[in-house]
Amino acid sequence: MMVRTKALVIKEYIVGESDKYITLFTKDLGRIQAIAPKAKKSDKGFASATQLFVYGDFMLTSYKDTYRLVSVDLIEMFHNIRNDLSALSYASYMMEFIYYVTEPGLSQSELLKLTLVTLQALSKSEADYKRIRRVFEIRALGLLGFMPQLFACVDCGLAIDEKAEAHYYFSAEAGGLVCKGCKGTYEDGVSLSYSTLYTLQYILTVSLKQLYHFQISEEVQKELDAVGNHYVPYYVDKPFKTLDFIERLEKL
Structure with missing residues (x-):
């Protein structure tokens, strides 16, 4: 056929x-x-x-x-990726990630669209590879069925209030956001500023066309890294060889 x-x-x-x-x-x-x-x-x-x-x-x-x-x-063909070692390394990681999280014969067209948009972002000369990696991971896990609750505390339902400046935590075990009062219920938890929380909400809800059209501060990047280092391994139990190479490359 x-x-x-x-x-x-x-x-x-x-x-x-x-x-x-x-x-x-x-x-x-x-x-x-x-x-x-x-x-x-x-x-x-x-x-x-x-x-x-x-x-x-x-x-x-x-x-x-x-x-x-x-x-x-x-x-x-994404030629620009092939001409930059950092872009090539991050793109290779994403291919390894996609290979591991997808199943043979199961159509996942939205995940394919995300991957293509991400490769386009990596192809740009001003690409922020670390930000692109975290955005890709978080959005991909959402598409795979691991969408976290980010608009209220998972336990008590306390709604997000920017003006109250309440402190929130991201817990993979809980399945999303937990407030300070409920944090003790869970062993894990990554502290979040409101800026990082808003960034996570944006990543998971914005259209793919706008997904990489934003900038973040170093503080937000650090918190996104903490969320990613906690969130991704919780659902994707695999040590990626390409990430080991990226870590060695960035130490040079």
């Missing part, structure tokens, strides 16, 4: 002398694996069209759970 779908290459590896296996995050079929026969020698442009980060319109043949690449029309 012939299948046509828009897809992003999130993983690639060579088999034998010239064949290549690629993992595609598709609009219609979710995550699938396909073979690109003789990709390194093909005159169909498979060598470039099957690289990591390539987004295109893929024509495939399928038999049961096996897909074979027939042709591909390129839509975006």
Whole structure:
């Protein structure tokens, strides 16, 4: 059967002398694996069209759970990412993240849209890689069903009041925000300023077109890092090799 779908290459590896296996995050079929026969020698442009980060319109043949690449029309290759080591590292982490959190054959078109918007943000010369990483992680977990409650205390229902300057905490165990009075119920908890709380609300509710169109202070970035370091491992139990490389790179 012939299948046509828009897809992003999130993983690639060579088999034998010239064949290549690629993992595609598709609009219609979710995550699938396909073979690109003789990709390194093909005159169909498979060598470039099957690289990591390539987004295109893929024509495939399928038999049961096996897909074979027939042709591909390129839509975006994200060249700028390949020319910057930091951008390349963060983008590679996001591909590793997507590969781990998605399931074969399960369509997750909104997550694909988020990934494409994020790659576009990483491609810009003024990209703030640390901010982009945290925005991506938080929005992705929301799309995966782990949307935290950020507008009132999870336990007592105390509504957010900016003027009251009450102190709030983010708890993955609780599933979102807890006030100072309820914090003792949970062992975890990351202290939040109102600015960081508002930023989290923005990340989870704004349209994808506006997702990366904001700036934050160093203080908010530190608190977002604390939330991410606490929130992501709670739901995604995997040590990512690409993050280890990023940490080493940033120490240079």
